[in-house]
Amino acid sequence: MGNLTATRPLQPWTAPTATDPVAVTLRLPGSKSLTARALVLSALASGPSTLAGPLRARDTELMAAGLRAMGAHMSISDDDRWLVRPHRLVGPAHVDVGLAGTIMRFVPPVAGLADGRITFDGDPQARTRPLGPLIGALRSLGVRIDVDGSDSLPLTVHGAGRVSGGEVVIDASASSQLVSGLLLAAPRFDRGVVVRHVGPPVPSAPHLRMTVRMLRAAGAAVDDTVPDVWTVEPGPLTGRGWEIEPDLSGAVPFFAAALVTGGEVTVQGWPHSSAQPVERFRELLQRMGGEVTLSTEGLTVRGTGVVHGLEADLSDVSELTPALTALAMLADSPSRFTGVAHIRGHETDRIAALAREFAALGADLTESRDGLEIRPRPLRGGTFRTYADHRMAHAAAVAGLAVPGIELDDVACTSKTMPEFPALWSAMVTGKS
Known part of the structure; x- marks a missing residue:
């Protein structure tokens, strides 16, 4: 079954050091979260859909491949516009989830609607990510699922061509994706x-x-x-055009560079009304010493020459924890981040990995059950392990x-969500493309 990370060679890389304030305007890839949801909704719609500005990366290509394996027609050769034509979902089929939580939690409910057997597996690390609540929920809704061992990958969904639906109780404290996966289908x-x-x-x-x-x-009736x-009522989903905005989580390291260097970074193409938590991000970066503005040119972060420590509950923006931890290492006062116990179940145990790798560089930090306490002091160079986790690399x-x-x-683990990351980052720091 799928095991791409185990076979690809590692790609060592020296993080470039800035000698001057960065000053750059970037156009970054589309949001992984928006792209993944648009692909699922388009595969289940009653007519064709287009995705404008989608993210082309390992996670989204594996998502498209998994839906295609079940019968959806996917045309993703054009980087700027993908076309999805829904079709009857059938098995047998295999879905390689890679290391993507979106695939392992969004696609099994779709597989329940397929007619036939759909198998799921992925990278070795994917088998440690929590799926039990989703498996239990789908079984209570009438979906037959076989699991090898514990409630995790690999698993097999025996699709019956329909799911009866109804009411389900779930503990989704490990990941909001457990709820989103059920709602989308x-x-x-x-x-x-x-x-x-x-x-x-x-x-x-x-x-x-x-x-x-x-x-x-997409035309669904939802009461939240x-x-x-x-509560989601049964009914058809409408094919439509999806405009995929830039990815906030992927942009955060670049914005952080503005604070670290006292420079300015603009990401083009940012909508004035975002589906992503931009206001929360703005508040956090402002408290850390940045200036954040949204204009017709894009979303801009300016550094003020100093980085402040921060005490914050990051439960609603947990994807930002690694980059904010790195910023906190370079701040003028201590930081304390809480509310992110669930990121121990992401691509790796991010809390433990951040504590371990930064400590190896001389950092003074303490790992708690649901976060980190950071007391800034000078760091030294050395090897930083990424654990196949793109956010650790950031x-x-x-x-x-x-x-x-x-x-x-x-x-190379950054290819999960941004294959261009090393080149974009080096060009930003050195001023050479």
Whole structure:
């Protein structure tokens, strides 16, 4: 079964150190979160859809390949515009999830609607990511699923061509994707779905709002007025054009570079009304010493020559934790981040990995159950392991702006969401394309 990371060679990389303030205007790839949701909704729609400005990266190409394997027609040869023509979903088929939480949580509910057997597996690290609540929820909705061993990959969905739907109770405290996966397929269930979350707060709430917003844009009737309850009525999804905005999580390292170097970074093509948590991001960077503005040119962050420490609950923007941790290492006062216990179940245990790798560079930091405490002091160069995690690579690159000699053991892991990252980053720092 799928195991791409285990076979590709590692690509060592020395993070470039900035000698001057960065000053750059960039056009970055589209949002992974928006692209993934648009692909699923388009595959389940009643007519064709287009994705303008989608993200072409390992996660989204594997998502398209998995939906294509089940019968959806995907034309993704054009980098700027993808075409999806829905078709009857059938098995047998195999879905390689790579290391993508979006695929392993969004596609099994779709597989329940297919007629036939759909198998799922991915990189070795993917088998440690939590799937139990989703598996239990789908089984309670009538989907037959076989799991090898614990409630994780590999698994097999025996699609019956339909899912009855109904009410389901789930603990989604490990990932908002567990709810989003059910909601995205729910309009095609016979009775729709009522999802009730019971447990600690669902992290990354903005991503759930994104799911609801996109479902409604595709014609679904969704009620999310009751906290921790989402109701999706059965009904057709409409094919449409999706405009994919730039990826905020992928842009954050570049914006962080403005703070570290006292420079200015603009990402072009940013909409004035974003599906991503831009206001929360703006607040965090302003508290750390940045100036954030949105204009017709794009989203701009200016550094003020100093980075401040920050105490913040990052539960709603947990993807930003690695880059903000790197910023905190270079701040003028301590930082404390909380609310991100769930990122221990991401591509790697990000809390433990950040603590371990920065400590190896001389950092003074303490790992807690749900976050990190950072007490800035001078760092030294050395090897920084990325654990096949693109966000770990981003954190190392940010620190490397101010600390010479940080050697990433593998920068190729950034291809998960931004294959262009090493080239874009080096060009920004050196001023040479």
